[in-house]
Amino acid sequence: MPLYEYEHTGKPCKKGKTFEVTQDFEDDALEKCPHCGRKVVRLISGASIQFTKGPAELKNMGFTKLVRRDKGVYENVTAQDGESKVWEQDKPETMPDFKSRFTDGD
Ligand SMILES: [Zn+2]
Helix, strand or coil: CCEEEEEECCCCECCECEEEEECCCCCCCCCECCCCCCEEEEECCCHHHHHHCCHHHHHHCCCCCEEEEECCEEEECCCCCCCCCEEECCCHHHCCCHHHHCCCCC
């Protein structure tokens, strides 16, 4: 189930200004803090991106997504040309080249 983040519109309570609640997709957003009963709003968190973006989109955006296939073995589902599709933790040569995804801005 997805985790949603809520923020108090007014004063925070002892749970803090923001707190997280696990809810079903169909559940309505909470309007009141379950701890103090004051008004809260649901925040759109980064987590929701993971539900809507597939590997192809992540790859285009320059992200690397690793999916665990076995103990210490990960499949790089966003592997670029020339990169190993499988990353084995005890084989450094199969490690994705994260550095090549970043530029200095020129
Ligand atoms: Zn509260």
